[in-house]
Amino acid sequence: MAPLLFYLLSALVLGTALLVVTSKNAVNSAMFFLISLLGTAGLFVLLDAFLLAAVLVLVYAGAVVALFLFIIMLLGMKGGERQPLSNSAVLASVVAAAILAIGVLSFVKHGQIAASVPDASAPAAGAVLKFYSAQLFTTYLLPVQVVGFLLLIAMLGVIVLSKRFEDMEKSK
Amino acid sequence: MNLDLLQAAAAKNAWGAILPELLLGLLALFLLILEILLPKKRHGAIPAIAILGQIAILVGTLVNLRSGYLGTETFGGLLQHDMHGQFMRVFFLLTSILVSILGVPSLAKQQVPRVEFFHIVIVVTGAMMLLVQSHHFVMLFVALETVTIGFYILVSYFRSNPLSLEAGLKYLVMGALSSSLLLFGIVFLYGVVGNPELSLPGAASTAMDFTSIRQFLEAHPDNFLAKVGIVLVLAGIAFKIGAVPFQIWIPDVYQGAPTPVTALLAVGSKAAGFAVLLALTGVFAPYRTLVVPVLSVMAGATILFGNLAALTQYNVKRLIGLSGVSHAGYLLVGVVAAYHDPMAVGAVYFYLLVYLIASFAVFGVMTYVCGENDADQELEHYADLAKANPFLAVVLAIGLGSLAGIPPLAGFIGKLLVFVAAFHAGLYVLLGIAIVGVVISIYYYFGWIKAAVFPFWSGRRTAEGVSQACPRLQVGLLFKLVLGGLTIATVILGVYQGGLIPWLAAR
Numbered sequence: 299m300a301p302l303l304f305y306l307l308s309a310l311v312l313g314t315a316l317l318v319v320t321s322k323n324a325v326n327s328a329m330f331f332l333i334s335l336l337g338t339a340g341l342f343v344l345l346d347a348f349l350l351a352a353v354l355v356l357v358y359a360g361a362v363v364a365l366f367l368f369i370i371m372l373l374g375m376k377g378g379e380r381q382p383l384s385n386s387a388v389l390a391s392v393v394a395a396a397i398l399a400i401g402v403l404s405f406v407k408h409g410q411i412a413a414s415v416p417d418a419s420a421p422a423a424g425a426v427l428k429f430y431s432a433q434l435f436t437t438y439l440l441p442v443q444v445v446g447f448l449l450l451i452a453m454l455g456v457i458v459l460s461k462r463f464e465d466m467e468k469s470k
Numbered sequence: 471m472n473l474d475l476l477q478a479a480a481a482k483n484a485w486g487a488i489l490p491e492l493l494l495g496l497l498a499l500f501l502l503i504l505e506i507l508l509p510k511k512r513h514g515a516i517p518a519i520a521i522l523g524q525i526a527i528l529v530g531t532l533v534n535l536r537s538g539y540l541g542t543e544t545f546g547g548l549l550q551h552d553m554h555g556q557f558m559r560v561f562f563l564l565t566s567i568l569v570s571i572l573g574v575p576s577l578a579k580q581q582v583p584r585v586e587f588f589h590i591v592i593v594v595t596g597a598m599m600l601l602v603q604s605h606h607f608v609m610l611f612v613a614l615e616t617v618t619i620g621f622y623i624l625v626s627y628f629r630s631n632p633l634s635l636e637a638g639l640k641y642l643v644m645g646a647l648s649s650s651l652l653l654f655g656i657v658f659l660y661g662v663v664g665n666p667e668l669s670l671p672g673a674a675s676t677a678m679d680f681t682s683i684r685q686f687l688e689a690h691p692d693n694f695l696a697k698v699g700i701v702l703v704l705a706g707i708a709f710k711i712g713a714v715p716f717q718i719w720i721p722d723v724y725q726g727a728p729t730p731v732t733a734l735l736a737v738g739s740k741a742a743g744f745a746v747l748l749a750l751t752g753v754f755a756p757y758r759t760l761v762v763p764v765l766s767v768m769a770g771a772t773i774l775f776g777n778l779a780a781l782t783q784y785n786v787k788r789l790i791g792l793s794g795v796s797h798a799g800y801l802l803v804g805v806v807a808a809y810h811d812p813m814a815v816g817a818v819y820f821y822l823l824v825y826l827i828a829s830f831a832v833f834g835v836m837t838y839v840c841g842e843n844d845a846d847q848e849l850e851h852y853a854d855l856a857k858a859n860p861f862l863a864v865v866l867a868i869g870l871g872s873l874a875g876i877p878p879l880a881g882f883i884g885k886l887l888v889f890v891a892a893f894h895a896g897l898y899v900l901l902g903i904a905i906v907g908v909v910i911s912i913y914y915y916f917g918w919i920k921a922a923v924f925p926f927w928s929g930r931r932t933a934e935g936v937s938q939a940c941p942r943l944q945v946g947l948l949f950k951l952v953l954g955g956l957t958i959a960t961v962i963l964g965v966y967q968g969g970l971i972p973w974l975a976a977r
Contacts, residue, residue, distance in 0.1 A: 405694075405695075405698075432475075436475070436546075437479065437676075440488075440548055440600075441548070444597065444609075444612050444613060444616055445616075447495060447498075447593050447596070447616060448612070448615060448616040448619055451589070451590050451594075451620050452619050452623075454589065454623070455590070455623030458627065459627075459629055463582055
């Protein structure tokens with residue numbers, strides 16, 4: 299059952315990811331991206347990483363893609379005619395694909411990836427919400443506080459960069 | 471949840487160990503509160519409060535240089551405190567104070583909010599101080615992202631200037647790419663170190679701690695995935711320091727960013743990247759046969775590219791950016807030497823200090839010349855500098871001379887120490903490339919000095935035309951004192967270093 303599900307979900311993820319790039323309408327792209335993310339969440343469930351799956355659906359599928367859709371609709375992007383690929387773009391994509399293929403092949407050859415036995419005694423940090431949040435508020439308390447500052451300056455940055463300050467007089 | 475566990479966790483969180491960073495965070499928040507509380511006509515005091523607060527924190531850090539936390543790990547191994555961390559704290563505080571001082575005249579000419587600039591600079595400084603002391607990849611990445619997000623905002627801060635926005639967008643795309651490379655590398659290392667089949671018996675529970683990664687790398691000296699991870703982590707950091715082949719963003723971003731932010735990028739961000747590289751020398755030492763060739767090729771290419779590309783520049787901000795690339799190359803030579811000989815670490819730190827002092831002297835002059843539209847600052851705009859303001863011309867000449875490495879200025883000693891370390895480590899080819907690079911760099915540094923001083927002597931140019939094309943700022947007394955202090959420090963460090971070099975070299 300599990301291998302079959304894995305292949306089905308992988309095909310779904312890869313197929314919709316391809317459609318994200320090839321579809322002409324930006325809204326369609328965003329919706330395919332959503333399906334691709336849901337498939338990835340399904341793959342996480344197969345790995346027993348339930349928390350990661352939930353976070354992926356909540357944050358990416360729920361918030362980020364919704365934001366994409368908002369922006370696409372606000373800007374009224376219809377997609378329009380696609381520019382034909384230039385020669386240099388074709389060459390660059392061929393080179394990139396070749397490098398990727400070499401990377402994947404060398405992984406398979408040298409990766410020493412053995413199928414490891416699931417260690418039931420120690421659940422991964424991303425598996426259970428209780429374990430994850432305990433870590434967050436004990437071991438990783440300092441990074442959480444720093445992230446608080448990160449979000450604060452990100453918020454300030456949005457205000458600084460988007461608000462108009464033309465009425466502000468230059469100081470002498 | 472039992473209480474004992476919480477108490478044990480609370481005991482590990484020694485907040486006293488990061489007092490300077492905490493105070494910086496509080497100062498940043500205090501500035502925002504002041505903006506709400508103070509009446510609008512008193513807002514001019516806020517930058518002064520920001521600068522004075524940072525000076526107070528700097529003094530406090532200097533007084534407590536030998537704090538009780540030295541040599542210990544706090545926050546359950548997230549941070550490690552040592553003398554180099556203390557040095558970098560002082561370094562970043564100095565940087566942020568100077569950036570704030572440059573920020574005052576630079577912001578005054580623009581219709582932009584002011585308090586937020588100081589707030590973000592202070593938060594970024596605190597994050598850089600945590601970054602260089604982190605001993606765990608989670609802490610490292612969170613601190614690095616805080617720095618990077620701050621820079622996205624600061625680079626595009628002059629939003630009415632299209633060049634600034636363009637630079638911000640370029641930095642956003644490149645920074646996101648480099649962060650993802652770094653994260654990818656961290657994930658690979660985490661994957662192999664945390665693999666229950668490969669991990670050592672009795673290894674530390676967390677696989678992202680530097681100590682456990684080093685132990686793993688020592689036990690498995692030829693793991694393919696670990697190699698991929700190491701190369702990706704190095705690539706991510708190479709973006710931050712602007713080393714070839716990840717230097718592509720440097721000229722445009724340095725040109726578009728406001729001059730104080732360019733200074734913060736050139737000095738602070740680069741120094742943070744090098745401090746992390748030096749901290750990782752101990753971790754990646756078992757994979758020396760991989761890391762040394764990678765970094766050596768990078769160093770050689772960086773020196774040659776930076777110097778050759780800077781030769782053709784007329785825009786001073788692009789010129790200083792590309793010459794900064796070549797400085798990253800010299801520093802990388804020092805990092806490579808540190809893999810052979812730990813004494814080289816002190817040379818790199820000394821070089822960073824010298825680079826800070828000389829760079830800020832030059833950036834100070836750049837803030838003064840051509841303030842209104844500071845992205846289009848050409849060498850021509852300096853034509854009457856020696857006549858209009860001889861003091862600034864002297865500051866510029868000494869700063870550039872130090873960057874070029876002319877004896878008896880401090881930059882010469884910095885380069886000498888790095889080159890001696892490279893010689894001891896047997897890096898003869900790199901040493902040769904570095905010396906060729908220094909010779910090339912003299913051409914464009916002196917071209918700039920010539921542009922600032924000689925047109926006045928030769929009398930070929932009339933001063934009035936230049937001044938109209940590029941309105942000058944009035945230099946305040948404080949500004950003069952700071953620039954004078956930097957210049958004197960450059961001269962003094964060139965002839966007398968005191969106990970600084972042995973102190974930095976001591977591990």
